[in-house]
Amino acid sequence: MKKLTKEQIDKALKVLKMPADSKLITHLNACVHCGLCATSCMYFIALQNDKYTPARKVELVASLYRRYCTLTGKIVPKLVNARELDEQMAEEMIDILFGACTMCGRCVKHCSIGVDIAYIVRVGRQMLAAMDLVPATLQATVDAALTTGNNMAIPTEEFVDTIQWMEEELLDEMNDKxxxxxxxxxxxxxxxTLNPREPKFFPLSISAMAKVFYAAKESWTLSSxxxxxxxxxxxxxxxxxxxxxxxxxxxxVKRLNANTLVLGECGHGSRATxxxxxxxxxxxYDFDVITVVELINDYIRSGRIKLDKSLIKERVTMHDPCHLSRNGGLESELRFALNNSVSDFVEMTPHGFDNFCCGGGGGQLAMxxxxxxxxxxxxxxxEQIRKTGASIVVTPCHNCIDQLMQINHTYKLNVKIKSIAEIVADALVIEK
Amino acid sequence: MYWYHWTTILALSICISVLFWHFIRLISLGKPKDYSRKSGSITKGVVYSSTKAMVDHKESAYLHIPTYFAGMVYHIGTFVSLFLYVFFLLNILLQISLPPWLVWILVAGLLVSSICGFSLFIKRLLLKPMRNLSNLDDYLSNFLVSLFQLFTLLNLLYSNNIEAIYYIIASLMLLYMTVGKLKHMVYFFAARYHLGFFYGWRNVWPPHKSK
Structure with missing residues (x-):
């Protein structure tokens, strides 16, 4: 790594020195290093190395805070492990905060104090971003979204072609103009909205949702x-x-003058938006923002769509995307949709708020x-999936779907991975 | 009043002032300004965060029962010791005698809690992952508080002989509280508040069933 310039260091430290509210200094001062968070982190469990203990992730950022923002850290840095921000520290931060955390927040729930570890990891990433030290692979994904409007840099013509192809399929299936x-x-x-993985790799999930919109007689549009x-x-x-x-x-939303922005099946995207x-x-925002799961549930509750649970006879389990359940409050909503769509639903252990991340979050799929x-x-x-005995895993997040497909292949689970829209579309009773 | 009484009153004043400054800083920085549309209740989230969330299916508790139990007893012992410290100070003027049965209950309790404190210290010292996580402050904080509890116990039994040492140890701990991680006495409550705010706003806490 190149030597850090003073300007880079100043920019990074500004993140710590100018807190917007009391949240940052609270969580930086609260960890007591009890180490009990270790067993709640999938990196620690899977890789059995204590450098992945969530408290040590917090410590990376907190040690910088103590060094540059506290009197004790400035006078007796060794007493409180107040560290300098140098190249070695920056490399460690990149490896641990970017490369060994999905920001799933599972450790937050289990922290004996209540330190928002995922938030502190995000602050550490903010510091690295201020120094232009975001891993190039992740930055390329961001850059694609900045320059083309979608993170996979799909050309508009290609996207429009895909949508037209899906529309033709839908027309054929419904036999209705x-x-x-x-x-x-x-x-x-x-x-x-969509996760760009849908037009790129999983276009059937777009037509599945279109089928649900059709059944609900919804007034909707996509943007090209x-x-x-x-x-x-x-x-x-x-x-x-x-x-x-x-x-x-x-x-x-403003250009198209829509009333409601509906967030497609993407955990972090839903959170971020x-x-x-x-x-x-x-x-x-002066318009409504809801997730597609809530929208589907509204259709079910109001009777705008009818589902026949008996159409899906296979055992189904659910993977909770961290940013929808634990960080988004939709744990019970996800179950409502699924319980109305399938007849044999079985939970993973643990699940919901306590669920383990699939491993694809935090930008890991991009890096x-x-x-x-x-x-x-x-x-x-x-292993969680295997123990359920399910043959279908449903998750309303295309990043999770991508990761689940890879672990399905690697660990030979032999399951089908589906989105919520797909499972609801499979159970849909179309009345003409 | 002797010199060590004045010393400890000075230490106590410094400790309270510094902790109060930390508290005021938190208040003045304020709570997060969230522009997203609130889905739940912050109040309910904070209440849950400060009560059931501390025990509800918490891995740091049920996967680590001996450590968690020791930590709980140790913290109870700390608060009892702080309460007794204030009582001892006031008693210089009040001259109240505690009933023997109460003294023995307190002695037994503090013996257990100080053993818990020293056990946590030894655990931190012996286990490599804990050593890797710890800094000098962790050891000092743990040691000083455990020692404070032990000397509170001894002061209950032999105040005529060890009163000076007791107040010196208490003063050291109070002064150290202003620089080390013992400040979490203030930040712990703020952390629970912020968690409650975060999860309450998004209707994650308290847990609820869908209708």
Missing amino acids: NARIPLDEKDKHILY KMYDVTNYGLFSGNNEHAAVIAQHLYDE RWEGPNYLGME SEYNDRRIKIGEIKA
């Missing part, structure tokens, strides 16, 4: 340019980039240099 996938239509009730629900700025730690990406969707987006932009670790920690999820 009203079965459409509208693009760029103004004044619709809903602007629906700004449809990406993801925001890897959440993971890179660069709030300016995160704000630009959040602005893309905000502006598109619904909970963090307004904070990145520093303003309240290929950490692939071995990612697949290794996925073994925990593989």
Whole structure:
């Protein structure tokens, strides 16, 4: 690594020295190093190395805080392990905060004090981003979203072709000219968003959701340019980039004059748009923002769609995306959708708020240099799935789906991985 | 009043002032400004965070029962010792005698809690992952508080002989509280608040069933 310049160090330390509120100094001062968080972290469990203990992740950032922001750390740094921000420290931070944490937040629940470890990891990433030290692979994903509007840099023509192909499939299946996938239509009730993995790898999930919209007689549209629900700025730690990406969707809702922004099946994207987006932009949104799971549940509750649970006879289990359940409050909503769609639903142990991350979060899928670790920690999820005896795993997150498909292959689980829209579409009773 | 009484009153004043400064700083920095549309209740989240969330399916508790139990007893012992410290100070003027049965209950309790404290210290010293996680502050904090509990116990039994040492140890601990991790006495409550705020806002806490 190149020697850090004073400007880089100053920018990083500014993150610590200018807290917006009391949250940062609270969590930086609260850890007592009891070490009991170790067994709640999948990296520690899978890799059996104490450097992955969540408290040590916090300590990386807290030691810098003590060195530069506290009197004790400045006078007697050795007493409180106050460390200098130098190249060695920066490399350690990159390896641990980017390469060994999915920011899933499982350790937060189990911390004996209540330190928001995932938040501190994000602060550490913010410091690295301020020094331009985000791993190039992750930064490339952010850059693609900044420059093309979607993180996979899918050209608009390719996206439009895919959507038209899916629309033709839908027309054939429904045998109704009203079965459409509208693009760029103004004044619709809903602007629906996608994870770019859908048009790229899983277009059937788009047609599945289109089928649900068709059954519910919804007024909706997709955007041909700004449809990406993801925001890897959440993971890179660069709030300016995160704000630009959040602005893309905000502006598109305004341009198309939609009433409601519906967040497609993406855990972190839902979090980044619904909970963090307004904070990145520093303003309240003047339109509704809901996840697709909540929308589907509204359809079920109001009778706008009818489902026949008996259509899916296989045993189904659910993987909770961390940013929807633990960090998004949708644990029971996810179960409502699934319980109405399948007849044999079985939970993983643990599940819901306590669920283990699949291993693909935190930008891990984008950072290929950490692939071995990612697949290794996925073994925990593989064993959870295996123990349920399920043949279908449902999860409303396309990043999770990607990771689950890889661990399905690696650990020979022989299961099908589906999105919520796909499972609901399979159980859908279309009334004509 | 002797010199060690004045010394400890000075240490106590410094400790309270510094901890109060930390508290005021937290208050003045304020709570997070969240522009997202609130889905749950912050109050309910904070109440849950400060009560059931501390025990509800908590791995740091049920996967580590001996350590968790020792930690709980140790903290109870600390608060009892602090309470007795204030009582001893006031008793210089009040001259109240504690009933013998109460003294023996306190002695037994503090014996157990100080043993718990020293056990946690030894655990930190012996286990490599704990050593890797710890700094000098961790050892000093743990040792000083355990010693404080032990000398509270001894002061209950032999105050005529060890009163000076007791107050010196108490003063050292109070002064150290202002620089080391013992400050978590203030930040612990703030951390529970912020967790409650975060999860309450998003309707994660308290846990709920879908209708």
